[in-house]
């Protein structure tokens with residue numbers, strides 16, 4: 001049974017790889033639409049970057065909806081220092097033929113969930129959770145209609161990346177993350193704890209480029225741009241590849257391991273805004289509201305990603 005996906009995304013080279021992975025697995029996913037989030041770069045660029053990735057994969061048929069231009073209560077924090085001034089720097093990608101859909105991304109989420117059979121749509125979140133949280137505030141009835149949320153978000157054992165305590169997607173909109181985690185929706189989180197095990201080493205990027213099609217080459221070139229910041233920061237032999245962990249979990253969950261725990265979001269801390277407090281040892285009796293993925297097999301992960309990319313133009 002194919003998963004119907006609503007994808008929340010602010011590409012970002014790693015998220016471009018995730019989007020291509022999803023499009024390279026048509027036997028597993030039916031993409032209902034992309035909701036562009038303000039995050040890595042401002043909304044104008046994230047809309048355009050969504051369209052560019054779809055054009056690269058020759059999938060201009062997939063609709064793109066612009067979401068909110070900023071987080072629910074805070075100013076927008078972006079990450080040009082990682083992703084470049086357009087948010088998707090690296091190779092020159094084909095200019096998109098398509099234009100974004102006219103509906104607002106929040107309304108697309110609400111209308112799609114209300115029209116679909118309950119429990120048939122998965123929210124695939126690669127970005128800050130602003131638009132899903134806004135949809136839940138505007139239409140609380142949709143919570144019961146969501147099959148599950150699979151999200152790249154959070155950090156605990158691996159600590160933060162945008163601050164010492166917070167992962168970027170949660171840091172940008174901690175109020176949104178709290179609303180989503182409090183909504184009682186089955187949720188799987190792929191935090192830095194696991195994405196930091198998925199390093200894009202030279203041999204892995206060479207294998208990706210060696211696929212030989214335009215999507216494999218472009219993905220390798222995008223990651224070779226965005227890895228520079230992390231290689232310098234961490235001193236590892238590869239950069240963490242965050243976004244594709246989400247589709248990889250949906251495709252082959254046994255690549256990963258974790259446990260159902262309580263995850264709370266700090267929204268007031270002077271030094272801990274956006275921190276995800278993961279009760280890994282079950283110290284509290286707070287509701288176990290998320291499956292927290294802590295480990296993954298990097299070789300299986302990259303092999304799966306490359307097999308999906310090989311299915312594309």
Ligand code: RIB
Pocket residue numbers: 010012013014015039040126127128152161167168169242243
């Ligand atoms: O913290 C990593 C995540 O934040 C990645 O998805 C990156 O694209 C940024 O959105």
